[in-house]
Amino acid sequence: MPDSRYSDLDRPPLSAAALTRALVHPGGLWTGVTVVDSTGSTNADLAEAAREGAPEGTVLVAESQLAGRGRLGRAWTAPPRSGLTFSILLRPRIPVAAMGWLALMYGVAAASAVRRLAEVDVRLKWPNDLLIGERKLAGVLAERSDDAVVIGMGLNVSLRPEELPIEAATSLAIEKAACTDRDPLLRAVLREVERHYLDWTEAGGDPEASGLRSAYLAASATIGRLVRLELPSGEVLIGQATGVDEFGHLQVAGEDKQYTLSAGDVVHVRIAG
Numbered sequence: 001m002p003d004s005r006y007s008d009l010d011r012p013p014l015s016a017a018a019l020t021r022a023l024v025h026p027g028g029l030w031t032g033v034t035v036v037d038s039t040g041s042t043n044a045d046l047a048e049a050a051r052e053g054a055p056e057g058t059v060l061v062a063e064s065q066l067a068g069r070g071r072l073g074r075a076w077t078a079p080p081r082s083g084l085t086f087s088i089l090l091r092p093r094i095p096v097a098a099m100g101w102l103a104l105m106y107g108v109a110a111a112s113a114v115r116r117l118a119e120v121d122v123r124l125k126w127p128n129d130l131l132i133g134e135r136k137l138a139g140v141l142a143e144r145s146d147d148a149v150v151i152g153m154g155l156n157v158s159l160r161p162e163e164l165p166i167e168a169a170t171s172l173a174i175e176k177a178a179c180t181d182r183d184p185l186l187r188a189v190l191r192e193v194e195r196h197y198l199d200w201t202e203a204g205g206d207p208e209a210s211g212l213r214s215a216y217l218a219a220s221a222t223i224g225r226l227v228r229l230e231l232p233s234g235e236v237l238i239g240q241a242t243g244v245d246e247f248g249h250l251q252v253a254g255e256d257k258q259y260t261l262s263a264g265d266v267v268h269v270r271i272a273g
Contacts, residue, residue: 029194041152089149090150092201094204097205100249103151110153110155112215118185127250134168140152207248224241240253247262
């Protein structure tokens with residue numbers, strides 16, 4: 001039975017009932033966890049659910065995602081149950097100017113949870129890719145849907161070297177992490193997101209008052225590095241990443257002036273020597 005959820009005993013399926021019992025509680029953020037065997041995109045599915053009135057705190061997990069997308073529209077695929085592919089629905093009531101921090105907040109929370117449970121040194125490449133060394137462990141994609149925001153994550157858990165979607169990727173198994181069990185990993189990430197999100201929204205989206213900006217800088221693999229940025233316009237910029245501003249934008253010192261960037265593909269430049 002090649003299509004059975006139990007065809008690979010090293011990759012057992014997730015239980016929506018168990019996850020819901022563990023994560024949904026009075027006064028908490030999460031309102032329900034659904035696990036599907038397969039879908040095109042959990043972000044697209046939750047965006048549609050948001051337009052139909054789904055509540056904040058809805059979580060959708062796919063054991064296999066057939067049309068997953070990363071930042072800049074890149075495809076992202078993996079074998080069934082080899083990773084955590086899921087999206088969450090949020091309806092933050094904060095000033096629009098603070099919304100740029102939402103995806104960064106998610107990255108901080110996810111990196112913290114994985115670092116603690118898997119005992120690997122996870123860092124963030126701006127804005128929110130999870131890295132181990134210079135290899136990508138997870139990608140995060142945030143998208144607006146009317147008054148809601150859907151944030152999706154693809155975390156490589158048990159992928160083997162020959163299964164990696166890109167050469168520059170890695171997985172918890174490859175990195176010999178202390179935990180490669182998807183159930184506790186998902187619980188840890190969602191609990192950490194809940195804690196950071198509630199602190200941030202209670203502070204009105206203020207990254208300083210909530211401690212989010214300092215936490216992001218502490219987890220960043222980008223700040224202080226020489227970077228090459230490929231901008232949406234096609235322009236390429238090389239400079240030193242110096243920080244993130246009050247809106248979560250990347251600050252870069254170029255040869256002739258300072259740049260503040262809200263979007264772009266960051267490449268960490270290695271200095272020969």
